[in-house]
Amino acid sequence: MFAFRMIDRSGVPAYLQLVDQVRRGLLLGHLQEGDQLPTVRAVASELVINPNTVAKAYRELEHAGLAAARAGQGTFVTGSIEQVPAATYARLSGRLRQWLADARGAGLAPEQVRAMVEAVMDDEQHRETA
Amino acid sequence: MFAFRMIDRSGVPAYLQLVDQVRRGLLLGHLQEGDQLPTVRAVASELVINPNTVAKAYRELEHAGLAAARAGQGTFVTGSIEQVPAATYARLSGRLRQWLADARGAGLAPEQVRAMVEAVMDDEQHRETA
Amino acid sequence: MFAFRMIDRSGVPAYLQLVDQVRRGLLLGHLQEGDQLPTVRAVASELVINPNTVAKAYRELEHAGLAAARAGQGTFVTGSIEQVPAATYARLSGRLRQWLADARGAGLAPEQVRAMVEAVMDDEQHRETA
Amino acid sequence: MFAFRMIDRSGVPAYLQLVDQVRRGLLLGHLQEGDQLPTVRAVASELVINPNTVAKAYRELEHAGLAAARAGQGTFVTGSIEQVPAATYARLSGRLRQWLADARGAGLAPEQVRAMVEAVMDDEQHRETA
DNA sequence: GTGGTCTAGACCACC
DNA sequence: GTGGTCTAGACCACG
Structure with missing residues (x-):
């Protein structure tokens, strides 16, 4: 469940x-x-x-x-949304997990990791919009 | 500014x-x-x-x-928070940007990318807390 | 309440x-x-x-x-601050009330009473700081 | 001056x-x-x-x-306000100083002394108004 | 019903 | 010009 x-x-x-x-x-x-x-x-x-x-x-x-x-x-x-193909999901989430592990290994606090992710994502989003 | x-x-x-x-x-x-x-x-x-x-x-x-x-x-x-070293930041943010580009390249919608990031991060955070 | x-x-x-x-x-x-x-x-x-x-x-x-x-x-x-012991409070507030009554009895206007209190307290505070 | x-x-x-x-x-x-x-x-x-x-x-x-x-x-x-007679002032301010010294001697922090003074004065003022 | 957020707009204290 | 306070009133989240 x-x-x-x-x-x-x-x-x-x-x-x-x-x-x-x-x-x-x-x-x-x-x-x-x-x-x-x-x-x-x-x-x-x-x-x-x-x-x-x-x-x-x-x-x-x-x-x-x-x-x-x-x-x-x-x-x-009942409904569904366009799903991410399982293989794609597995590959990308795996790499993302590695990235996170690396960041934590570099001594970044969870707060810092989250800040970086948000900063980069906001940045990309902003670039698209612009 | x-x-x-x-x-x-x-x-x-x-x-x-x-x-x-x-x-x-x-x-x-x-x-x-x-x-x-x-x-x-x-x-x-x-x-x-x-x-x-x-x-x-x-x-x-x-x-x-x-x-x-x-x-x-x-x-x-006036105050400051522990900063991420510039080199670390550059390296990690670069890799994160690559990951994002890859995800977009694989056809994921921004919403899907964000969902994946949040899911993985929540997961990690939950694992630590548990 | x-x-x-x-x-x-x-x-x-x-x-x-x-x-x-x-x-x-x-x-x-x-x-x-x-x-x-x-x-x-x-x-x-x-x-x-x-x-x-x-x-x-x-x-x-x-x-x-x-x-x-x-x-x-x-x-x-939710929090608390160091409280004044009840007995101390009772004794000191009683004397202060007497002082106030005396001051009013001597014909001082409320404004004058307040001015005197503030002057004396500022004075003490200043003496400590100095 | x-x-x-x-x-x-x-x-x-x-x-x-x-x-x-x-x-x-x-x-x-x-x-x-x-x-x-x-x-x-x-x-x-x-x-x-x-x-x-x-x-x-x-x-x-x-x-x-x-x-x-x-x-x-x-x-x-240039102007003046009704002054407190010097003798009255001396007597009352002296007693007030004693009270303050006593309060500090009882271990009250300056903040607590000020709180007590304000509480008692507000109280008196409120009683008059009521 | 509770507190929380946001807007619009006035007025004040300070530099 | 800056930030700070207060009002009036709408709408939301939560219990």
């Missing part, structure tokens, strides 16, 4: 973090059409957040056509 | 995005102690956001000891 | 006066860790000031580690 | 602190009609603030009828 991760304090609304995780799971093939999502109650108790917050995330997913609740059964993934 | 980037719609409050950009600038050595930050009004007009929002970000930086406002003069960087 | 006093026109920003009152409450034992502060809206309507001003004060307290806001629940005292 | 004290960061505008100190000096008899105030330049350099700020304070005093500038000579105290 798909599992959600801890809610951090990045400023991103909790319900959006849940939505993003499902979306990400679909993009990367960790979630398939038909898969069941954990129940609202389970997520709420696991992450220690209010069930309303989880419900809002699921509602958002339904609205996006990515999930649907089946009365008495739970919520299931 | 340091320049801020457009505010995205990721759900992260605008003022926090500004704070993060300064923090990142310090981590990566793009900002030094004593540097002047653009004036509140300049940032507000540049990014088309409310001056109060910028002021809030600057105040947050002040609380963190990273900047100080001088009435009638502007806001200046 | 803790209650705030009217904001005076001494030139001290309203939000700072609120912060000082909480700080003072902690120093003198009138506020304890875990106590709930009045809601932003309650204070704003009570003192006839803008909710944003109250929120700013509460945020300042949060930065100082003295309070924490819980969305949907309210703001609570 | 009358001397101004350091500007603190209490939130009270610098120019108001200067005005208050003159007013206080008059109330307590430390300043008499005809006394000369230090020049704008002297105060500005002594307290390391902008001459404009000092000039604004002096203008405020002129406006209140408490001081007047004589071209080429300086600024002089």
